[in-house]
Amino acid sequence: MSQLPPLNGLRAFDVAGRLLNFRAAADELGVTQGAVAQQVRQLETYLGVPLFERLPKGLAFTSAGRSYHVTIGAAFDALRRATDQLRPEPGKVLVSVTPTFAAKWLIPSLPDLSAKHPDIDLRIMATEKVSSFHSDGIDLAVRQGKPPFGASLNAHLLFRQEIIAVAAPSLVEKYALPATSHAIASMPKVHDAHYLWPEFLGLLQVEDRGGRGLRLSQTSLAVDAAIFGQGVALVSRFLVATELEAKRLLQITPLTLSGEQDFYLLAKRQSKQNAAIDAVVTWFLERAEN
Template sequence: MSNDIGLPPLNGLRAFAAAGRHLNFRAAAEDLGVTQGAVAQQVRGLEDHLGLRLFLREPRGLTFTEEGRAYHAAVSRAFLQLSEATAALRAAPSRVTISVTPTFASKWLIPRLAEFTEAHPGIDLRITATERVSSFHADGIDLAVRQGRPPFGASLRADLLFAQEVVAVCSPNLIAGRDLPLGAADVSRMVLLHDSHDLWPRFIEAAFGDGTELSRGVRFNQTTLTIDAALAGQGIALASRFLVQRDLKAGHLVQPLNCALDGGLDFHLLTRRQGASDAALRVRDWLLGMANRRD
């Protein structure tokens, strides 16, 4: 039965395209995996639908009518376009958008992206790095890394990625020749690198007790900038241990103080409880697996 815009039956078009390629019903039937009689019947049905003949049936096979030859060229182009569109759709990677802070992106996620793309070449991972809290619905995100305390909403699943274990870090060149850990007097002569979390007062109190005064400092609006400044030897920064673990292991950073502060705002991976795509769930599992490696 034809549709509202008058398209012929698809089976008839397929039979006509195959028969036109071979100019033979038998060969067309082998192509389509049906009987020769079925191909002949479908082509006759197409001709009836169009109200004209597409082939001349001759003892040695088929020959096109003038209309049939032109129509076959157009039908063949249409099937080729459908095939190419389908192949492109199947080859298109699954898209997953994750919302993270700039610090999490630059200090933890980006250094591990090569491992992700190798493990999941079929996923187009899109990273939105912002301090703003993105909306799963309005901003079209699939996953988010949030710092805080659950619950984050009844519609969201929260998996713990990292505890906020805050440590002090600096370049080894900054404290060359000094005995470690540094004492309060040493720290008072150092530049302290502050971020928007403003954890230095709590950290100094935990390390040296109440009443210890803060030294001079430089303030940044993002933790990633304080870590970069510490790497450049410009002072001592505070950061969650997992963000600086690789630099500590490589010797690019050292811990001048033995204190570790529980910041209380842990890092969680959020996923929709309903409607998460298979690709998003694979990204979630990969992130959790990488977090458990602790490298």
């Protein structure tokens, strides 16, 4: 098994490569310029290839140095992230949510959290990927599903699944509300990854006559498309509550879809209390009730 290169040299190379200047690297590392230059020379000797071209006013990568720095920089970034996740930071709470939940509910609600808990540093991981409490270091997660979610997790119900059909006033001006089943069948549709329109139209006992429609990968994009009059979207009611109140969107029929895939806030079962996490959980539950 190959030995690792000298770690001080790797660190000096990482910083010098990012700044392309030994003096600036020395300032960041808190050592002398000569020490940085010597550590990089030792690394080059170990590797047997030059990593930098020394210029009168700085440094330039060699071709080997440039490709090596990409890998070394990524390795140090991974070490920093791993250390940040391991080291406790008072008041930091990392929550995993989908991009749609972040854009349409959580981010618009954050001013209320900041006002009530100014010392809490809420960090949002918005991804369609199911993040891991262990490997990703998250503290809370919003999941759509059905309990149980696991013996190590506490599950708090946030929102029941209630899918409604919404459209911009400009699109429905020629239709009386609530729209008839045949009118809805003729309206253009906005589709997202959940593909709920066949089930919804099945409840109405009509077939889609609205054309191909617009197909998008995320519900938040479908909501935005509906706001701009590009079609009728199917979306959970709580995600468009603000738009409905402001009349930017209208519910075109009282018919709704419901199911067992409700929205839950998940938290790890803790051996000791964490005041920041507990405060965020309480805030989520209170905000969801409003």
